[in-house]
Amino acid sequence: MPPILILAGFEPFRGERINPSWEIARGFDGDVIGGLQIKSVRVPVGCAKAARRITGAIVRYRPRAVIGLGEAGGRPAISLERIAINLADERGALAKSGDPGFTRVVRGGPDAYFSRLPLRAIIRELDRKEIPASVSLTAGAYACNALMYAALHQLRRKPGVPVGFIHLPYEARQAGRHRTLPSMALKMMENAVRIAIVETARSVR
Numbered sequence: 001m002p003p004i005l006i007l008a009g010f011e012p013f014r015g016e017r018i019n020p021s022w023e024i025a026r027g028f029d030g031d032v033i034g035g036l037q038i039k040s041v042r043v044p045v046g047c048a049k050a051a052r053r054i055t056g057a058i059v060r061y062r063p064r065a066v067i068g069l070g071e072a073g074g075r076p077a078i079s080l081e082r083i084a085i086n087l088a089d090e091r092g093a094l095a096k097s098g099d100p101g102f103t104r105v106v107r108g109g110p111d112a113y114f115s116r117l118p119l120r121a122i123i124r125e126l127d128r129k130e131i132p133a134s135v136s137l138t139a140g141a142y143a144c145n146a147l148m149y150a151a152l153h154q155l156r157r158k159p160g161v162p163v164g165f166i167h168l169p170y171e172a173r174q175a176g177r178h179r180t181l182p183s184m185a186l187k188m189m190e191n192a193v194r195i196a197i198v199e200t201a202r203s204v205r
Contacts, residue, residue, distance in 0.1 A: 034201025047088035117164030
């Protein structure tokens with residue numbers, strides 16, 4: 001059996017009927033790309049939930065690479081995240097107690113981790129295919145960041161395993177609810193993720 005690449009995507013949230021990250025991730029499930037077999041993992045929204053799900057998947061599948069996907073409504077391009085921070089904003093979950101809801105993704109963990117994906121190679125190939133893309137400084141402080149941070153922390157003693165996160169725009173079908181915000185065709189996002197997988201697989205060898 002080929003070594004595994006975990007491709008994680010999030011469930012729909014905030015009233016959306018779809019989440020492009022999961023629509024794309026599940027479409028690759030079982031495929032073998034660049035010698036790596038894709039295992040798609042559906043992730044619940046929420047910092048603690050996302051961290052637990054990706055950590056459990058890493059323990060179970062012992063992947064050779066991990067790529068997280070998430071929705072970033074309002075962004076016009078594919079965003080490759082550079083840094084994950086050890087900060088979780090559960091969006092007011094603790095507000096009733098007077099706590100603003102900020103906590104650590106991993107108690108005692110370092111303040112941040114850098115992406116281990118081959119960002120330059122991925123951006124170069126996306127540019128060649130004329131797919132709008134850029135490198136984003138951080139993955140924020142919500143569930144996407146928590147997933148990226150938790151994955152990097154879980155694999156901190158295996159520096160040869162590529163781990164990172166990619167944010168996706170709204171999918172074109174969501175444009176009806178977000179008429180003033182940019183969106184992207186699902187096929188173009190699929191092509192972008194395939195390129196990221198191929199370049200990541202090359203970096204493993």
